[in-house]
Amino acid sequence: MTTPAEHPGPDHSGPDHSGHARPIGPAFALVAAILIAINLRPGASSVGPVLEELTAGLGMSTAVAGFVTALPGLCFGAVGAIAVLVARRIGMTTGIVLGLVSVVLGLIVRATVDNTAAFLALTTLALGGAAIGNVLVPAWIKRQPRDVRLMTAYSVGLTAGGALASALVAPISSGSSLGWRAGLGVWGLLALAAVVPWTVIALRERKTPGGRGSRSRTDHAGRIYRSPSAIALAVILGVQSMNAYIQFGWLPQIYRDAGLSAGYAGLLMSLLTSLTLIGALIMPTVIARSPSLHPWMYAFGALLIIGNAGLLLAPATLPWLWAVILGASGFAFPTAIALITARTRDPQVTARLSGFVQPLGYMFAAIGPFVVGLIYEATGTWTIVLILLMASGVVLTLAGLRVSRPAWVDDELGA
Template sequence: MTTPPAAPRPGAHGGPVGVGLALTAVVLISVNLRPGASVLGPVLAELRAGLGMSPGTAGLMTALPGLCFGVVGALAVGLARRVGMTVGISLGLLAVVVGLVARAGTGSVPVFLALSALALGGMAVGNVLVPAWIKRHAQDGGVRLMTFYSAGLTLGGASAAALAAPVSGASSLGWRAALGVWGVVAVAALVPWVVIAVREHRDPADFRVGSTADIGTLWRSPTAVALTLLFGIQAMNAYVQFGWLPQIYRDAGLSATYAGLLVSLLTSVGIVGGLSMPTVIARSRTLAPWMVSFGVLMVAGYTGLLLAPAVVPWLWATCLGLSGFAFPTAIALITARTRDPRVTARLSGFVQPLGYTLAAAGPFAVGLVRDATQGWTVALLLLMSSAVVMTLAGLRVSTHVFVDDEIVRS
């Protein structure tokens, strides 16, 4: 198979999308692709009480983001081929707005789950298509826009988690206000994307994202497979940490408030990674030292939680937060390890759905192991071993190898 010549990038050559509009659109969408998932945890008890949600259904809620990101994300490239990348992203944001606003007003558990899936599916479309859109429009290969995008993803998720309880407590609507406000915020992101979609919907280059069948050829690309493992294992650990780290700290005798602050510390550290790693990737000859450090820090964090979780607990949270730099690294490598925006779209549609599907299994597996062993030791040891696999995958994508070339050779 040969890779077709790169499509022209209108934004990079003074086309219909200006630098300011592109930056605004990327920043606004990035901070709206995580709150719909991260806002639930802090108000889950109130949500369950308000809707009469069973423990089993609440457990499904924790896995729903990963499942939707995986399943719907796999369909995003096909959607972009039919309606264009920009219209596809706009439709995804519309689904986010409708889903988040409507679920805040329902009193039915099945309807709440369906609307949550709608919103998360819209986020999944953005997850896959925005990196490819950035690659097509950026003048510097995507470094600057990916920097804002990666940092915005973390900032949005952390902000939603941090503000959920205060908003719930300050409003007479309680948890409904905490959830619904993010649907209103998402309207601000929808506006610039609709403007861009109106300008670009007739541009043939906006439809050139490769086919779903083409994505299958990426299994023959060692870089694509390794990047999927890097992304998936880091995402799995992140979901485990968001879901179970507060309980680990509480089981060690810390208060619920302190445990929540420690999780906020972990996520806040990740913002630094989002701001720094795209530039590090662009300027580094090899990322090997970084990949090794991510693995070492992850093992150190879990070791601290195993041996002395209540002793300098902020240190273990910080170690895990620093190891989480692997997430913005993996996101940025989707653009950095491709040349043609169409290959970027295919790679994004390969890495993220598979990675998030793997990530969705993590919290369930950890919960099962904890219940079976009546403790955290085995679960933490398994998580440490995942750091080894993540490091090996990271080393494979550390050098400047392009997926485009591996596809040609296959």
């Protein structure tokens, strides 16, 4: 009897007689997965290193700046919650293309506006497009041959995109007469590269699971929130994403308040996010082959506690060490993303799980950056914030231990 950790996933390599589209070529699929993954995070991670300049340029208050850092979680949650419905209406891959076009338009146009309201609206458009990709791409990957390899590439791309944006936005901004506008707008141009291959895929895959109003046998199975594994996975993704988006939005400012330069703070943020590339590379394979994920979950929680304790006690003394430790704790993110496919059999259940776990997790995560802004504005220090983030490491471990149990969400739903 196989367990979810051992199960290689369904084989989609042969002819499909169910009415679904045949898989595209493996090389093309790999390129498409990498390109979209790279472009799903810069809209969120590029703001933090230039938040001070952006706030001054648009005349934002600290509270509004806190709301900007909370927008990724809010958009990923609210828009992600309807992504499966969008896929049923217009098709999975068509929905992904729609999301990419929204990313392109939002990121490019927001760099040209001069008022806060327009900037927030266009940021919402871009992040909403990314939210659609967040939910639908894992389900699309589940339909492809060798989905573990594609999920690894996708996880790496997510991390690389966030890291590149964090590292390069400050140098691009300082090296251009346009300032922060150049640093933020360039990522919309990068997203154009992903539109072409995904348009090709959408034109080829006119019939997709859950697309164009079709329904499958899993649609009438149990409610997804009745799955203990789904709940636990939503919690672990929520806690990890909360920490990640607090780091995207506020970690550079924590370092700058400790006396470091904007460029150095951006590089440290990039170091943190880059380290999760290692997790993105290894965790899908670890999940597929390891008999137990419990040791990993203990480690994720412990590293989160230690890293935030270091920021509290000596942020400027060993800034690179705290970035490394927090980056290692970020292995929890690719773990959670990979578990969406690893804990399901049917791609339609994967879509339902992704459409539940990611929106709920990101909505939970959205609270964090906003509350951080309020606490910082009220106290003028990072002490309370960092203590609360240390406590979140305990929650991360408890949720991680539950989702580490070998179980199929399909079985928990009676699908």
